[in-house]
Amino acid sequence: MSSWDGNWASFAREAEMAARERLDETDRIAERNQWKVIKAFQKSRVSDFHFNSSTGYGYNDRGREVLDEVYADVFGAEAALVRPHFVSGTHTIGIALFGALRPGDEIVFVTGKPYDTLHKVLGKPGDGTGSLADWGVGFTFVPLLADGGIDWEGVKAAVTPRTKLFALQRSRGYDWRPSFTIDQIEAMVGKLRSLKEDAIIFADNCYGEFTEEREPTDVGVDLIAGSLIKNPGGGIAASGGYIAGRKELVELAAYRLTAPGIGGEVGAMLGTTRSIFQGLYLAPLLVGQAVKGSIFAASAFERLGFETHPRQNDPRTDLIQAIRFRSADHLITFVQAIQRAAAVDSHVVPEPWDMPGYENPVIMAAGTFIQGGSLELSADAPIREPYIAFMQGGLTYGHVKLAVRQVIEDMQRKNLL
Template sequence: MRRRGSSRAAAPSLGLRGAAPGATPSFSLPRRLVSARFTKLQALSCAPPAQLARPFVPEVEAAADSLHSEFRAVDNLVAHNTTRVLRAFQNARVGSHVSQQPCRRGGREALDKVFAEIVGAESAIVRSQFFSGTHAITCALFAFLRPGDEVTLAVAGAPYDTLEEVIGIRNPFGNGSLRDFGVEYRQVHLAEDGSLDWDALSGSLRPQTKCALIQRSCGYSWRRSLSVAEIERAIRMIKMQNPDCLVMVDNCYGNLWKQWSLLRRKMTVGDWFFSSQGADLIAGSLIKNPGGTIAPCGGYVAGRKRWVEAAAARLSAPGLGLDCGSTPGGVMRAFFQGLFLAPQMVGEAVKGSLLIAEVMSSRGFKVQPAPRVPRHDTVQAVQLGDRERLLAFCEAVQRSGPVGSFIKPVAGSTAGYASEVIFAHGTFIDGSTSELSCDGPLRDPFAVFCQGGTHWTQWALVLGEVLNSI
């Protein structure tokens, strides 16, 4: 009679090894069965693409396969940038006691220190109280300028739409614009081919020109975004004409890609100093590159300590310095973590831009930047030519997002913009352009401006929907 609970009698058929009474039996499949199952699993893992579901349409898949070397180059730069960011976190001794402090001074100081080291600045202010990149840039400009001064858009023609009212190009009086305070404005137009007009810039400054504003990204203009080398050359040209002229760089969409020499240069290991040829301030938004797709709000100003403090006074009030303003603990943690993740997220956005350019140019659309050329920010523009295609492109992007995929984007008037604008952003952070998104003004040449994405495969999936829609 078999003892109750014994598994010895079943062992021959089930491949079980005998166990002492009360002990847990050990299970062992027959060697031939193990070998057969392993072979089958190995075959599945190494199965050719024909046996697996293809996630991308053939046109997009072929484009992605052709970009292998470009993607590898992006990964190498991401590794370099991640090393720099990691070193800044370690040097600032960031710990959980700092990154999760809700309102305490220590968390703000550590975040400012990390950010300043990453961008190569003497000082920085990173705050949730900056409503947007436009707000941060405005604080920087008001830090520099006083009634009777002149601001010159030095190298990139007209500024981004939202800065037009800040400067006073549109609605100049009664809303607190720079022009409302008596600050004059001029701009250096682009050359006929859309590049920088170096001849015009070489003689553009006047003795009363207090500030030169350089917009790194293309904005809603059909031009290349500026490279670090071009910005450096422009700054040298400005300082040669007027060494006292302050330089402000709108660095939106350019963070954590190629930027290290905008503010200062490295002379020897550990020896950093502000260069007379560097920008005095840079500013931008945290829901773009430096927020790493998880910062829910905020912006930054970085550069010379004197001017960072002046920008902080514009954000709060004179005399309050950098020590005021509460930040919820969850937001502070998101700032630190997003900044650490930013190099990787920026790299994936750049890969996405390379893929967009490759696919859309193969369909005959004009793209800016061109396929496979070096990228200087995360924006990829596609000239669609008419209103219907622009709307269809944005609708396809919205349908392909994780949030609000059931929503149909509608063009309309938006605060700060001169034209109707359509936005497609199925993003977790409202308005985030470090997440996959696109937008464009409904005006000639009806270009859509694409940016963001936490992995290039997101754009690969979206492009399949786009190609079926336009």
């Protein structure tokens, strides 16, 4: 561990040297994922006329159809549904679940409680909101073990004749635990099939795309969902989400997005097709930049005596870097400094507030070109003990390094180091 003596160049060099092996590996993963995406474009013969806009019903929008083909190929899936009409990752996941499930079915959440914003989608029986519970879909959360592993005895006990879907969350969310690697997800799939072979296996893939060379659908997961303003949008897609997996499940999701009998056959793209294609093309590189930024942040804050998760040389399978602080002052200073380092809205001072969908006041730094764009550098934290900040994104590695420097300088000025 080292202390901050005001010499940024020396401090940053030391942090990078300590994490060099992991930084180099991230570059290799980004390169291989770039090749995979380009090959998918070539296979579908993507051309500039596919970028043309559509209006009204959007019948016979060949660009939209090829976009679905490319996403399916990249994610090792039978089919995909990629649309700007998905308003968030939560909306996209909700569409996938509502499409696959029917009244009387049950979900078993294998990886504990899902991310906070999904709780109201699950709902409570009779809540009158049209939640899954309101429609008669039950669910069980199986808490993770103390070491972050799956409680397989708990999962086995949770399975009933009504169990229709096993749900996995790849990312850590607001938990101090490891995210799940693709190798781990592959092992989960085998065990879940042995418990109930015909159950659907669904994975929330948010924050995980392109952080490894394979995706959950490459290893047997039936259905995945994610947001285009996170990893696969490449910092360019202005909105949207994707669902990929087994063809019949993607079709059911399309019926839920539009209407039965219509599904994915309509939906004007309104000039978004080019940016979604180009965002996907750039995504492997920019995800790699964000992951490198997280590795650097972990190395820097470990040198200042803070706990980080993952640590500087741990494997990475999502964008999120968690840092545990000693007080609310540390937490708030961290998030405000991330905002101060932004290219957009650097003059804005974030304050904790009761954000819709969250159970505690949240402070959020979001100086982004795309509102809520989580591939761009951002940070948020619920104001609750333990005081953990969650940093994600960074379209360039250099920007993340600048933000880390801003945090350190602000904390020193406030006598928090």
